[in-house]
Amino acid sequence: MVIVTRIRREVLTLPAAQLGQDNPLPPLRPLDEAHRTEDRDRDGMPADMARQLGQDPLRSLLPVRVRDGYDRAREPRALDALVMENDRLRATILPGLGGRVASLLHLPSGSELLYRNPVFQPANFALNGAWYSGGIEWNIGATGHTTLSCAPLHAARVPAPDGGEMLRLWEWERLRDLPFQVDLWLPDGSDFLYAGVRIRNPHERPVPTYWWSNIAVPEERRVLAPAEEAWHFGYQRRLRRVPVPSYDGVDRSHPLNSPYAADYFYDVPERRRRWIAALDADGHGLVQTSTDTLRGRKLFVWGHRPGGRRWQEWLTEPGTGGYCEIQAGLARTQLEHVRLDAESEVSWLEAYGPLDAPPEGEWTGAVRGAEERLESALPRAHVEQAYTTWKPYADTEPTEILAAGSGWGALEVLRADWKLPGTPFSEAMLGDAQAPWRELLRTGSLPEPRRVRPPGETLVAPHWRDMLETAPATPHTEYHLGVAQWHAGDRAQAVRSWERALPLAPSLWPLLRCLAVADQESGHHERAAERYADAFDDLCRERRDDGAAWTAAMAALGRETLQALLRVRRTADARTVWNRLLPAVRRRGRFRLLEAELLLAEGRPAGARAAFDAGLEVADLREGEEVLGRLWSRLTDEPLPARHDFRMRPDPA
Template identity: 35%
Template sequence: MTATLTLDTVTLPSAPVGAPNPLPAVAAMPQAPYEASTDGLPDDLAENIRYGQVGSIHPYLLQDQYARERTDEPMRVAVLENDLLRAEFAVDLGGRLVRLLDKATGRDLVYRNEVFQPANLGLRNAWFSGGVEWNIGMRGHWPLTCAPLYAAALTAPDGEPVLRMWEYERVRGVIVQIDATLDSTVAALHVRVRVRNPHADETGMYWWTNIAVAQTESSRVFAPATHAYQTQYDGTLAHVDVAAPDVSRPAHAAQAADWFYDLGGDAMPWIAALEPDGTGLAHVSSVRLSGRKLFVWGDTTGGRHWQEWLGGSYFEIQGGLTTTQYENLRMPGGATWEWTETFLPLHVDGADAEWAAACAVVGAQVGRATDAADASRLDAVADLAPERMLNVGAPWGALESALAARYDAPFDTLPGVRFDAMAGDDADYWRGLLGLADAGDSDAATPPPSYVAGPLWDRLLAESTPTWLTHYHRAVAAHASGNRTEAAAHYEASLRLRPTAWALRGRGLLKTAADEGDAGVAHLADALALAPGLAPLALELGEALLAAGRAEEVSGFVDSLPAELRSRGRFRVLAVRAALASGAGDEARRMLEDEFDVPDIREGELSMSDLWREAFPARPVPERYDFSMA
């Protein structure tokens, strides 16, 4: 049977991601709750860890406006299907492979989440668990994990369909193209990833394919390695034997941990997850994708709580460009990197033996399954232009190309992708500056819907007619890059031309960061007066009051807010912290005993358990507040 490629919808209980936070992300990018030490590591691994660190998620806006109330909502999926497999890709959610059904067994090979619930594990905050996620650019869950990708249907020379997805990643400045097709003769999903640095300058490169697998008591993971670099949530990174003790059973892990397998240059990198009956999934790739990893949540209250918080029990097997996820590689200007990944259902007899014997048996079966599969179709279509469009992404790839052309700078795109400069309405201002559309009016009472970064954009703004908005955008870009002096000058210039909440907010954050807390509070209060009811701004003002030692004012401030804001988890936390700081312990204890949720509590954040212990030193932390991963 020839495969089909169709668009479909899957209805799930869903908490919408919501509109982006309109305030630009000028603060340092949230980091994972642990950092790797390079002590004792091989020189190349240590150098990769030190290279290419990213300090800001700007110019992306944060996605932190979701809640935990769910209603049935459709999820759009592109479906590749034949007699053997059904693969569903969520084109509006980073192209996530949300389902891979093995028709021979009726089993889902990857963890299929039965809800869509964003949580604060992504670089832009919102992230959801399940399926196979493509992570590019920098450590963490990539900026487009909850954003649409371009998608198109192609027809290969043999008549079989290929799904193409692509986008421009704005922090690293690279193009990613993902082609997917089903094998015609065996059960296999082939994926070809192509990454292009279209600019002249070197950039840091990072890629990890994160594969969620439903966890049972007897799930087991195999990779062709005897040792791994193990990290937990205390920053340690030790070279450990994976067989003594045997770490292959995720459900038996005492706490959350990562094992980055030391594959030793294996000719065919692979990892597999199997159940006791020998059935499961193998992930195989070409050598460029040389890293493999196992992540487990661990058997702790916090680990179990996180899985429930996200929707269900799972672990992850992963493949990456480097040995560990702490590393970045140097990608030269104009370079194109590509590799093939294959997802294979397995059935292995003998996978329940001790580690070495079982791993050898599994590896042999992975080799046979890989030899029987044929991914060559992806070679034939790699450069073909998109045929039938299935989805439209963002305009930034086209706008970056137009900007480069304006200043005679290189922007060498891939032949198989097409960006739409007119996509979406959040880039109207930038289209106007580039002469691609009418500039339109700038409403100072409305937050700018998008931002830019980089010297060419700053040059374009500098050459444009000076307005409050040109100065404001230059201020934000400087602020996000850490140039506080330049940021302050442009915020002041913007405010001289027109007082806006947005420039006042920026100036307030600069004052707060410079330990001028009272001045920071004053500017943020003025900003909120111009944008009353804007939740992220109100929260920043409350945080600034606390940081300035003005806890007594916070309670009154929170009480003055609309009821809808006061009921949100972050504002309730603010009220508890203020009560504790001002000596109102009984009030803090009363609020905590109500047991509320903070929908965007971050991975590794222990604010709720810490507050509980401060308020109730002699009482155990309720499970609802326990997110500890160690």
């Protein structure tokens, strides 16, 4: 009996860490992104690839905030889930966590097609911090994991082309100011989950855009793709062409054969069908294919060296198995951004499902065999026809809202009166975060806060900056204007705005902190340290309670202040700041690491070593960050213990 696809709500209970509060300090510093390459690597590249490597790379996280308030204390927690099911597949989606497809179960065989993480453990891999591993994630914005990795998306039921139901996910991507949607549905009797994706540019100017669908699968697989060459990128930050599947005598199509974490961007020939598969030793696994617009295919591996294995443990429960990622994107590599013309859109269709094919043997034969099996299971023409059939449904309005995202898209639609059929951003979606900006839009004035609290988020797009420049110049407005000017590259004017606000501002610490960052960026580290110390002192006097918002502010400013003071060797002042931190903040791994650095600066290496011996865990350790190894080498000549080894590249020669 054919079961018509239906969508239902479920609660998924997992051992999960708390996400905590976002960092309230605007991210003014340049983006710390590991995926960069050198100009010399562009020699010999295709012209469009070389051009797109330099296509408006992201330089700032603004207006998005950093998510660094999470911990590693996991306990059973309930996560809202949406489940889609026909008689062949069951897909479990987490709308509150980036719309991640957490599970794709093939019902006839009982096989999980994805790597399903048994825990929810945020780690510092997204552009703005919190990210978690497993499932299928939708990456939009700029090179790296999306800022929506751990954020809620809007979700709703929508009629599907076959008369069943689609699940629509949509949001406003704030780094590029672009709305997007993902329509998921299971055709009756189909072994494939379809995903129709659309990104729209409503602006009167072109915008750089980026998309990669990242699919986590168990790493004990062979990964096949229709290519004879790939662009290899490792944490040495070099991009080079290598043969597929083997180079340096190693078959890299088996993820565990690679020693270090690395990306392999397959160079799929023009007019060749776009697909990638991961198959176990028995020839069973998952295949992803798409219409040709989704051009790129990639394999990411952690490698078998100690650092890669430690990251695998860090992201899940030790002993539960590791994963690799097979991916699909708009460009050849993730280092590129694609131009999306003014008032235009880009869309495509993806399909995810089981594949049975002999995985081993000579590469060309294995790829040909898998492609033939894919064509038999899901002909290329059927994918093209499904896209054509879906496209008119992309504008269909939702019939029932199932989950709520943010109000930022509603604010932009209210401002510009854009018409975006299929993805409603109604005024009812506006919340407290958007309230002052709605008032600025309505009256021309940014309202002063009604009570003392850390400042809210700043909008930095040119149209909001223009409104701030013409609004009454209150200290609160000057603070936000300075942040917007800084984002635009007008740093001198930003400093003037912050300095203008100081004499009348009821709250000094946000302004002093911005000025301290400006000092650091211009090389004035002593003055920056002094301003940081003054800002932290002002915050300690102003703090109203030990609630989550004030604790997040104390932690964020305390961390930057300690780092600034240690940089200029003001250890006594750094110790004073440390002693004023809330006990709950001092217990966090990042602050135990800072205390170890402080103890070493004070001439107490034994105390610093004790922090390591006590099992130091830095919850927000950044992808590629080597601070643990560097500090350890200052303390001892002993080998770095395995629990502290997160190295993702060979040691420099």
